[in-house]
Amino acid sequence: MAEVKRMPSLTMDEVILLVDTYFQVKDITASTIKKELIQELSDSMRALPFFPEFKESPAFRSYSGMNMCLSRVASVDPFKISLFGRGSARQRRVFEYYSSRKATLHSVANTIKVIGCLDFPILPTYEDNIMGMLLPSYYEHLEQSDKIVKNARKVVLAQGKTKCFLCGCDLEEIYLGRANELLEAHITLPIAQISRREKITLSDILFLCPTCHKLAHTTPELIEEQNLRELVKGR
Ligand SMILES: [Zn+2]
Numbered sequence: 001m002a003e004v005k006r007m008p009s010l011t012m013d014e015v016i017l018l019v020d021t022y023f024q025v026k027d028i029t030a031s032t033i034k035k036e037l038i039q040e041l042s043d044s045m046r047a048l049p050f051f052p053e054f055k056e057s058p059a060f061r062s063y064s065g066m067n068m069c070l071s072r073v074a075s076v077d078p079f080k081i082s083l084f085g086r087g088s089a090r091q092r093r094v095f096e097y098y099s100s101r102k103a104t105l106h107s108v109a110n111t112i113k114v115i116g117c118l119d120f121p122i123l124p125t126y127e128d129n130i131m132g133m134l135l136p137s138y139y140e141h142l143e144q145s146d147k148i149v150k151n152a153r154k155v156v157l158a159q160g161k162t163k164c165f166l167c168g169c170d171l172e173e174i175y176l177g178r179a180n181e182l183l184e185a186h187i188t189l190p191i192a193q194i195s196r197r198e199k200i201t202l203s204d205i206l207f208l209c210p211t212c213h214k215l216a217h218t219t220p221e222l223i224e225e226q227n228l229r230e231l232v233k234g235r
């Protein structure tokens with residue numbers, strides 16, 4: 001008898017696609033549109049780079065599986081009474097974070113679908129990131145490999161500009177001449193623009209210390225310069 005493999009639980013990126021679809025189908029009564037959206041969810045999930053060993057299995061992220069997952073999301077929705085299943089902690093977290101940010105969720109989900117087929121390292125440190133693993137890993141990949149970004153970093157270091165944009169600490173001074181190793185380039189291009197694969201320009205780059213850079217990659221809002229500026233203002 002063929003071995004039946006247990007389907008892996010949903011990654012953060014997959015939960016993001018799921019909850020985005022949930023919000024889209026929630027108020028739709030036309031069953032054909034609903035079916036199309038659920039089928040699209042199943043196809044998108046199957047195209048993501050996670051779990052290649054399951055790709056051959058028709059049960060993997062199938063239409064009926066996705067339908068079941070959507071009922072579980074309904075069980076974490078306080079405005080919907082669902083008697084079916086119980087949402088996972090991840091589903092709850094994504095639902096709660098994005099229920100007041102549906103447009104952001106939609107652009108995060110769309111970008112995950114676009115970059116999901118590109119080849120870049122997926123970093124396990126982002127496993128539980130609210131943007132999923134793919135997006136912050138992709139930003140980090142561009143920040144380390146894009147020619148314009150690399151060049152801009154060299155230029156600011158050569159000009160002796162070694163202060164973090166956000167906290168203002170001077171890495172050269174604090175770490176006794178080690179700014180070269182520590183100053184990090186951060187791309188502030190909003191998520192929707194990243195999915196359009198827009199060219200990065202100098203005005204899309206900020207230089208941060210490693211701690212502030214880590215912070216900038218924690219939410220979809222903090223990627224953008226304007227929101228980082230608000231943080232500085234609030235201090
Ligand atoms: Zn800093």
Ligand SMILES: [Zn+2]
Pocket residue numbers: 139140143185186187213216217
């Ligand atoms: Zn960054």
